[in-house]
Amino acid sequence: MMLRYLITGATGGFGGHILDYFINNVPLNEFAVSSSQRGKRQYFEGRGVQFRHLDYEDPSTLEVGLRDVQNLLFVSTNTNVIHIDRIHRHHQNVVLAAAKANVRHVWYTSLPFGGFGNDSKVAVQQQHIATEQMLQKSGLTYTCIREGIYTEAFPLFLNWYADTAEIILPCDGEIAFTSREDLAEGTARLMLGGGYENKTVLLTAGETITARGIVDTIIQSTGRELKIRYVSEGEFLAHHTEHDKGKKPVVLFEILASWWTAAARGELKVVDGLLREILCREPLTPHHTVKKLLQEKGDHTWHQNYA
The missing domain is CATH 3.90.25.10 (UDP-galactose 4-epimerase, domain 1)
Structure with missing residues (x-):
């Protein structure tokens, strides 16, 4: 059976706020969360939320966990920004697995250095841009959300x-x-509203x-x-x-x-009015x-x- 939404990063602060929004606004049978920690299953299922084990370091978990997913919220890895090579490996693993699993739409959380441009000299932004380019070349439908x-x-x-x-x-x-809470709510609403196929958006x-x-x-x-x-x-x-x-x-x-x-x-x-539009209020x-x-x-x- 197809799963409408899969939320990664739900154990973090940002992903946790997104999960709260889904719990309050979306039927529980339409979404699931994932974590690299198998032990989190009991916690999430105790809240009535479906759980899938996904470890960005382990492609085998991605191959299984991304099956039959329509919309994937791809929260960037929580690896320390010092470890650029590890970020690249983790993100490449996810993109390759999502393409293999025929995920219908990937919603990727990126960073805002350089606004809508791709010429930032900041190392971590260059890695996010590299991930955005992976998605563009993958054949997947994607939306890159520069948070x-x-x-x-x-x-x-x-x-x-x-x-x-x-x-x-x-x-x-x-x-x-x-505000992280505004960004989380905006990202959740963006996914649920759909659209923005193969585009890069900025939420500020x-x-x-x-x-x-x-x-x-x-x-x-x-x-x-x-x-x-x-x-x-x-x-x-x-x-x-x-x-x-x-x-x-x-x-x-x-x-x-x-x-x-x-x-x-x-x-x-660089500021943009999209977050205000999505929230229907001023951030x-x-x-x-x-x-x-x-x-x-x-x-x-x-x-x-x-x-």
Whole structure:
């Protein structure tokens, strides 16, 4: 029997929000979720949700798990952005298996560096573009969804902790930070509505914010003193390698420096009205989301801020 929707990444925050939307709006017999962890079966089936085991590292699980799927939500692998080769292998495995299984429509979650263009110099975006190109050449019907940068991840971008007194960055730029919950709901609605065959779409909030703007919002929301200082890339790397509270490796700060350099070039300032159209309301602005997060929890953090 054909399965209308298969949701990958449902154990993560983004995929989890999508799953919640499906549970509340779609008959349970029309969709299933997948995980690389077989032990998650009991948890999902306990919620009345069908489960399939898919491990991006293991093509045999993909061959079985993607059978009779009409719409596949292909959430990009949760492999650390440091491991570009592994991301490429995982994504290639999924595309090849989806083509072999004759999946009718693949909905792929990409990143927004460069807006609608393909000339970003950011390594992880180049890998997403490579995956988009795999889909284009595969013969599959696809939609590439370039998801806005999660506003919730601002502590990682600023290397901010609740007791941080000074933000040190190599440069600044406008970023269309977007609420993860808005993106999840928008992605779910996009899939359920259908269309957008063989297209690349961009989901973002309607406004941008800079690092300095986030610092101002932190000050306004918490009453804490916080400064921001711009230094050379070498000073940025040296400072955070020595003083980072999260004990992250220098390669991650090299990646962050490349992201801020891209932001300074304008790669993350592109906004699009599609998310507003799909949600039938204005998405939360980055300022509003940062303020909301800090009002709910003054020491809001992001998991990748720690090694």
